[in-house]
Amino acid sequence: MLELSCRVADPRGLHARTCVALASVAADFSCKATISFADATVSASDLMGLMALEAGSGDEVIVRCAGRDEAEAARAIRHVLASGMTGGRPTL
Amino acid sequence: MGLFDMFKKPAAPAKPEDIKVESVPANIYAPVSGEAMNMEDVPDPVFASGAMGKGIVIKPEQGIIYSPVDGEVTVTTGTLHALGIMGDNGVEILIHVGIDTVEMKGDGFTGFVGRGDTVKAGQALMTFDMDKIAKAGKEDHVIMVVTNTDDLPNVSPVSPQHINAGEVAVVVTQ
Numbered sequence: 067m068l069e070l071s072c073r074v075a076d077p078r079g080l081h082a083r084t085c086v087a088l089a090s091v092a093a094d095f096s097c098k099a100t101i102s103f104a105d106a107t108v109s110a111s112d113l114m115g116l117m118a119l120e121a122g123s124g125d126e127v128i129v130r131c132a133g134r135d136e137a138e139a140a141r142a143i144r145h146v147l148a149s150g151m152t153g154g155r156p157t158l
Numbered sequence: 159m160g161l162f163d164m165f166k167k168p169a170a171p172a173k174p175e176d177i178k179v180e181s182v183p184a185n186i187y188a189p190v191s192g193e194a195m196n197m198e199d200v201p202d203p204v205f206a207s208g209a210m211g212k213g214i215v216i217k218p219e220q221g222i223i224y225s226p227v228d229g230e231v232t233v234t235t236g237t238l239h240a241l242g243i244m245g246d247n248g249v250e251i252l253i254h255v256g257i258d259t260v261e262m263k264g265d266g267f268t269g270f271v272g273r274g275d276t277v278k279a280g281q282a283l284m285t286f287d288m289d290k291i292a293k294a295g296k297e298d299h300v301i302m303v304v305t306n307t308d309d310l311p312n313v314s315p316v317s318p319q320h321i322n323a324g325e326v327a328v329v330v331t332q
Contacts, residue, residue, distance in 0.1 A: 081260045082240060082252075083204045090209055113210060113305045114242045114250055118233040118273075 067132040068140045072147040079123045084146065085116035091142045097133025099143060110143060171285045173270045174222050177324040179280035183247035186226045186328040187279050190300045192218040194321040200299055202257045210252065211307035214315040214327050216300045221286040224323045225277040226251055226302060235260070238267035241283060242305075249330055250306040255286050257297040266290030280324050304328065 074080050080088075080103075092099045092110035099110035103125060108115030110129070121127050127147065131139045179187055188194065193216065200206050200215040223241070227249060233242025239259040243251045255267070266287035271277060291298040307313050312331040321327060 078258075078260050082210075082254055086204050086209050114233055114252060117235065117240065117242060117252070120236060 067130060068136045069128060069130045070140055070144065071126050072129050072144050074121050074123055074125050074127060075148050077123045079125070080116060080119055080121040080127070082117060085113055087146045088116055088143060089113045091146055092139065095131075095133070095135045095139035095142070097131050097136045097139050099129065099131045099139050101143075102128040102130070171268050174282040174285065176278070176282050177224050177280035179278075179324045181228050181279035183245075184329055184331065185326045186245070186249060186251065186302070186304070186330060187224075188214075188216060188321045188323050188325050188327040189223045189226045189253055189283075189302055190216050190218045191220055191321065191323045192216040192300070193318070194316060194327065195318045197301075197303075197315070200257075200301060201297055202301075205254070205257075205301050205303070210303045211305045212313040212315065212328075213301065213303035216302070216321060216327075218288065218298055218300050221288045222282060222323070223253060223255065223284045223286070223300065225279055225281045225283050226253070226327065228278050229276075231271050231273055231275045231277060231283075234269060234271070234273050236264065237262070238264045238269045238284065239286070241269075241271075243277065247330070248306075248332055249304055249310065252301075252303045252305050253283075254301040254303070255284075255298070256291050257299060257301075259291060259294075259296050259298075262290070262294050262296065266294075302327065304330065
């Protein structure tokens with residue numbers, strides 16, 4: 067199992083678009099991926115759960131991936147969180 | 159009316175009246191009155207792609223959101239612009255008011271429910287100030303997505319038309 071801490075880079079925090087990007091990315095991998103913030107842990111493919119985390123800009127979330135492709139999944143998830151990827155729109 | 163009324167902050171909008179809806183499990187009701195349009199036509203590539211699930215978009219004509227189903231509030235946001243509801247009919251619904259309205263940080267949004275609250279279809283959940291959204295340069299489309307579309311055999315939004323809050327917006331089969 068891989069565990070890493072990632073900072074939410076997007077000034078809008080973990081908002082709807084970023085949650086969609088995360089959920090789409092997590093769905094591409096076979097491993098089990100979770101994201102934790104404060105006392106809550108949700109599956110990285112659970113869109114509503116991700117939104118409910120309400121992680122803000124600059125907050126640290128814990129990403130855990132367990133499975134065959136855990137390294138690639140962790141990298142991809144970290145990229146989404148670090149780049150403020152908003153699924154097509156350029157970030158300001 | 160007292161001498162000091164002029165120093166009081168304007169009161170938050172009062173909770174609007176609920177709409178009476180005779181709900182059935184197969185229906186998801188429009189959360190707001192306005193022009194319903196296809197999800198693919200919403201001016202936001204992420205929602206329009208359907209990556210979040212099937213649903214419907216309504217260009218609102220008034221700033222009140224009513225519950226689309228009987229169920230429980232699962233997600234609220236500090237910025238008050240989005241709500242998640244788990245329907246008693248097994249449908250998971252995300253209501254997102256406007257596009258990029260998270261940036262308004264709650265200004266112009268008033269919520270009347272919290273996480274864990276039981277809600278009934280037609281119950282007034284929140285209000286939003288359409289003028290403030292316009293002044294902030296944001297679109298005010300109300301986006302309603304069935305986020306567990308993949309778990310349901312069929313999710314069918316109605317075709318583009320004028321729709322009133324409380325009318326059938328999406329039909330699902332379990």
